[in-house]
Amino acid sequence: MTAPGRRLTQQDIARIAGVSQTTVSLVLNNRTDAEVRIAPETRERVLRVIRETGYVADPVARRLAERRNRILGVFTYEAVFPTASADFYHPFLLGIEECAEEMGCDLLLFTSARAAGERRRIFNEDSRVRLADGCVLLGRAVDRDDLARLLAEGIPFVSVGRRDDAGAPVPYVGADYPPAVRALVDRAVGLGHRRLAYVGAGAGAESPADRMRGFREAVAALGAEGVHVQVTDRTPGELLEELSAARVTAAFVEEPADAVAITHAARERGLAIPGDLSILALGAPTRPVQVDVDLTGFRIPRREMGRRAVELLAELLESGGETPQELLACELVEGSTLAPIPS
Amino acid sequence: MTAPGRRLTQQDIARIAGVSQTTVSLVLNNRTDAEVRIAPETRERVLRVIRETGYVADPVARRLAERRNRILGVFTYEAVFPTASADFYHPFLLGIEECAEEMGCDLLLFTSARAAGERRRIFNEDSRVRLADGCVLLGRAVDRDDLARLLAEGIPFVSVGRRDDAGAPVPYVGADYPPAVRALVDRAVGLGHRRLAYVGAGAGAESPADRMRGFREAVAALGAEGVHVQVTDRTPGELLEELSAARVTAAFVEEPADAVAITHAARERGLAIPGDLSILALGAPTRPVQVDVDLTGFRIPRREMGRRAVELLAELLESGGETPQELLACELVEGSTLAPIPS
């Protein structure tokens, strides 16, 4: 058993085995190159001492020397675990953890990144991004300056979620929103809907913008009419009124939590969903809600995105190569809030 | 803007500012001791270069020299994120993350710790435990050898959940099960119950053992009768039969998921809960279940345990000191599955 005092170093092992620190390092790394030769008996002796003492290499020193430590950073702009956003982020993290585990990597959560009282920034006073070989970025909106800086410093990273260029192309794995939204619009129009609404910000970050774009393009391509309904500071009731005033028959709601609220409000007022109004949900809820409505919409492949981000990061670390940019298809969810236009 | 090539070092900053690396380090660490003097203008010049280049110290090198890096390791014997156990672990992690963030620490998740195909071990071939300043251990059952080794190597750690000695006392923050179970037994006996059952393993790890102990002691102290019902490989129906055969009127169920299943099975058979049988749940579900029963029992202060573990770890790192061992009180949950004994 190890003495409780100071930690063992290769130097100690070397002393005990009667060899040099170099030899211990070579044995430890199982170097059998033509350049390096170690007598089997010496190797065995060193290995025995290592076994007996239970020595393990200090990962910090290793990283300093080798410039690599099989640690992947995970930066989230919001806290990872807190319940408010947990349901939304959990699947991404699940994928990230799975993949990291398979690759034998540890995950470093940059929980300390919060700048004084404000929202988190990647580069704060003494940033630890560099402790990891590379990192995965998570968050609805990612700071443009942070991205630019990551790119400029050549820090390997992959964003989960598409990002616009920030001085240079940003490596990402995103959800392919436009075709998913387009497919929903297609179906609605196929069921006779002509007056459609996009309910939500449709801007502010790439993902809402992408959905909005998909909506606009599809509406234009099919010759339907599309209106835009903002949700900020409005009750579900007010939204319903605006929809009805605009004679909308199918509402494409950016945030499923809003879709649920609107559905409830409608049913309270005796408005049938989807009989009188069809509701389409564009993604996964980012706020905690009891989703007791079987919403028609699509599924964001969050877990797959997490996995893929780690895979791409690994490739980036391995071989460098091109800036990876991938969009993963969203799967349509049948649900029961889309019906033919009321006659 | 930084050149995309090699990373800046203090040496580079020193060269640019026309000073030595030492000076850069001193300025960076804002050392103003009596021993160390730097002319205001020199300091300003160095700071300007640092600002202009956006230099940040390499945390790895820092750690090697300083023997401290404000990284806390989190070791879980099961995967952290996967949904199966996510609901159980989430609150602990929430507390851990909160506290780490406040203290300006990052969290290192040892996801790579899985030994070849087997369950996780802390010390595998190249363990990274030591990358962190200290670590928090999470998991129902923690390997005794791992604990002994952590203690022997003097690695600072705090276990979430009480642990028996492993060669030496183990630092922990646990839930104080015995008084919580005792309080429930008290109430049951106060309501006339005399034949009580402990349903669950009651052994295998510290936490079930603690509950069992609380149960036994309370039953003995109050002069009631207690039986032990094992759950492994038994259907809820079989459990119910055993309970009824033993004329038990109040069942103390270790695992709330089982409590839910038993309640459902009972109601299906026309057995009233709590009219005919009272059900007490001892803690939080470790398996995913739809908890649609308002169980009487107690709440494990998981979030607080996470927080406290990090706080204690911090103290341990700061000042060394005694092996901290704390038990946090569980809060009783009223629920509606406890009623007076049927007459």
Place this chain on the structure above:
DNA sequence: TCAAGGCGCTAATACGAATTATCACGGGTG
């Protein structure tokens, strides 16, 4: 008999920052 090369290992050094031990320079003092 001597250069060429194989063998098994080690000394020296790099990695980037922190710390310790000095050092050069003036100005005041004895």
Place this chain on the structure above:
DNA sequence: CACCCGTGATAATTCGTATTAGCGCCTTGA
């Protein structure tokens, strides 16, 4: 004029591991 001391910096060393460049010794081949 020699001495001391405060000032403002730096050279050298440390942390633990990985890598590079050899070093002696022994065998071969011509």
